[in-house]
Amino acid sequence: MNTDDELNESKVRAALRTMWLGRPYLYVKEIGSTNDRLKEMARDPTYPAGLVLLADHQSAGRGRLDRRWEAPHGTSLLFSVLLRPRWPARRAAWLTMLAGLAVAEAIETVAGLSPGLKWPNDVMLEYDDEWRKVCGLLLDVALDPDGHVESAILGVGLNVNQPAGGLPDVTTLAATSLFVTGGRPISRLSMLTAILERLERRYDAALDGRSPAQVWSERLITLGRSVQVTASGSAEALFGVAEATDEWGQLLVRDAAGTLHTIAAGDVTLRGL
Numbered sequence: 001m002n003t004d005d006e007l008n009e010s011k012v013r014a015a016l017r018t019m020w021l022g023r024p025y026l027y028v029k030e031i032g033s034t035n036d037r038l039k040e041m042a043r044d045p046t047y048p049a050g051l052v053l054l055a056d057h058q059s060a061g062r063g064r065l066d067r068r069w070e071a072p073h074g075t076s077l078l079f080s081v082l083l084r085p086r087w088p089a090r091r092a093a094w095l096t097m098l099a100g101l102a103v104a105e106a107i108e109t110v111a112g113l114s115p116g117l118k119w120p121n122d123v124m125l126e127y128d129d130e131w132r133k134v135c136g137l138l139l140d141v142a143l144d145p146d147g148h149v150e151s152a153i154l155g156v157g158l159n160v161n162q163p164a165g166g167l168p169d170v171t172t173l174a175a176t177s178l179f180v181t182g183g184r185p186i187s188r189l190s191m192l193t194a195i196l197e198r199l200e201r202r203y204d205a206a207l208d209g210r211s212p213a214q215v216w217s218e219r220l221i222t223l224g225r226s227v228q229v230t231a232s233g234s235a236e237a238l239f240g241v242a243e244a245t246d247e248w249g250q251l252l253v254r255d256a257a258g259t260l261h262t263i264a265a266g267d268v269t270l271r272g273l
């Protein structure tokens with residue numbers, strides 16, 4: 001669907017209204033993973049912050065913990081952004097927040113839909129009376145010897161024009177696309193430029209020291225809900241109420257005994273109100 005909506009270099013350059021993000025912008029039809037390719041390129045310091053690499057199809061698209069990211073050819077947005085913020089390592093979590101906010105705002109403006117954020121790295125839309133994943137974010141960070149961020153690759157996978165049958169098994173994975181939830185095709189070019197323009201504004205503000213943590217947390221559908229959390233590296237699930245997030249994006253969950261747990265990374269299942 002909408003495959004004439006090509007995202008080649010000249011089209012994107014002509015449409016993009018940013019100062020530095022997406023400059024340069026690189027487009028490939030086919031790749032393993034845009035995050036993996038940018039990770040290699042980031043080792044070369046001549047590749048500047050702001051470089052964006054977008055592919056129409058990934059043969060080895062990744063989620064966290066080497067999970068797969070699946071998207072049929074030309075239907076979605078699959079891209080990665082190279083950033084070099086030189087922040088202390090734990091501030092890198094701000095990048096996922098900035099991207100989640102940029103994607104959510106772009107979806108509101110371009111598609112007229114009402115997204116929510118799900119801790120830690122998902123953008124969600126309602127379909128069939130439940131929140132479903134429309135976008136996943138993947139952050140890969142390389143630190144310098146002082147523990148500062150040398151390079152950060154921010155990967156965005158956004159389901160745009162997949163029909164229901166083009167999504168990964170929606171019954172088990174609870175996925176949706178802008179097309180499935182909104183009922184009309186959406187220009188990938190408009191979505192891409194809207195995301196990059198918002199991300200640039202939010203990132204510049206963060207470089208000036210303005211934290212995105214509060215605005216991000218206000219958009220989380222996770223807070224106030226009963227949740228099941230599996231922290232990364234732990235086999236055991238924790239049950240409790242997601243009360244808040246902190247400045248570094250960690251999730252604070254209170255269990256039935258009243259103990260507050262701080263979860264730095266993991267997976268959350270929402271368990272009703």
Ligand code: BT5
Pocket residue numbers: 032033034035036058060061062063064065067068069070071077078079080121133134135136137138155156157158159167168173174175176
């Ligand atoms: C993510 O991981 O959600 C991060 C996904 C990032 C993908 C982008 S695409 C451009 C860039 N290059 C890459 O190689 N990756 C990034 P995680 O939270 O671990 O979720 C992964 C899980 O999402 C999978 O195990 C599936 O259950 C589910 N999933 C896979 N494809 C999906 C899709 N198209 N829509 C919704 N859910 C999907």
